[in-house]
Amino acid sequence: xxxxxxxxxxxxxxxxxxxxxxxxxxxxxxxxxxxxxxxxxxxxxxxxxxxxxxxxxxxxxxxxxxxxxxxxxxxxxxxxxxxxxxxxxxxxxxxxxxxxxxxxxxxxxxxxxxxxxxxxxxxxxxxxxxxxxxxxxxxxxxxxxxxxxxxxxxxxxxxxxxxxxxxxxxxxxxxxxxxxxxxxxxxxxxxxxxxxxxxxxxxxxxxxxx
Numbered sequence: 001x002x003x004x005x006x007x008x009x010x011x012x013x014x015x016x017x018x019x020x021x022x023x024x025x026x027x028x029x030x031x032x033x034x035x036x037x038x039x040x041x042x043x044x045x046x047x048x049x050x051x052x053x054x055x056x057x058x059x060x061x062x063x064x065x066x067x068x069x070x071x072x073x074x075x076x077x078x079x080x081x082x083x084x085x086x087x088x089x090x091x092x093x094x095x096x097x098x099x100x101x102x103x104x105x106x107x108x109x110x111x112x113x114x115x116x117x118x119x120x121x122x123x124x125x126x127x128x129x130x131x132x133x134x135x136x137x138x139x140x141x142x143x144x145x146x147x148x149x150x151x152x153x154x155x156x157x158x159x160x161x162x163x164x165x166x167x168x169x170x171x172x173x174x175x176x177x178x179x180x181x182x183x184x185x186x187x188x189x190x191x192x193x194x195x196x197x198x199x200x201x202x203x204x205x206x207x208x209x210x
Contacts, residue, residue, distance in 0.1 A: 072151030
C-alpha cells in the first residue's frame with residue numbers, strides 16, 4: 001500500500017500487532033492466503049475492514065469450535081444497514097449450478113460463511129482461498145474446500161456483526177461489475193470443484209439457465 005495506512009497502523013498499535021508485507025501486490029485472496037500461512041495460532045480469523053466486532057465474540061467462536069471437532073469454520077450473523085433497518089446475512093447455501101443463495105436464520109450449518117468475517121481451524125486447511133477468484137463469491141471456494149474435506153461450517157447464533165459495506169463495492173455495483181464477477185466466479189467454482197462427468201450431466205441445465 002502507498003497510502004500511508006501501514007505506517008499509520010504501526011504508529012497506532014506499535015508492537016501489539018504484527019504487520020505482514022508481501023514483496024508485491026497479491027490481491028485480496030492472495031493476501032488472505034499469505035497471512036493465513038504466516039499465522040501461528042490454532043485458529044485464524046479472517047475479516048474485512050468494514051465490520052465492527054461485538055465484545056466477547058472471539059470466546060463465543062472458540063466455544064463453538066470446542067463443541068464439535070468436525071467444525072472447520074464458524075461465523076456470525078452479518079447485519080448490514082438498509083433503509084431504517086438491517087439486511088441480515090446468515091451464510092450461503094449452494095444450488096446445483098454452483099451459485100450461492102442466502103441461507104435462512106434457521107440454518108445453523110451452511111455451505112459458505114459470510115465473506116466479511118469468519119474463523120477457521122488452521123490445521124484443517126493448507127490455504128483457504130482460490131486466488132484466481134476475485135471479489136465476489138470468493139468465500140464459496142473457502143466453504144467448498146472445507147466441506148469436501150469432511151468438515152462443517154456453522155453459524156454462531158448469539159453473535160451478530162455490524163457490516164458497513166465499502167465504497168469500492170458500491171462503485172462496482174453501479175458499473176455492473178458485481179454481476180460480472182458473481183457470474184464469472186460461479187463458473188470458476190463449477191470448473192474447479194465439479195468433475196467432467198457432472199458438468200456434462202448438468203450442461204442442459206446450464207444452457208437453459210443462460
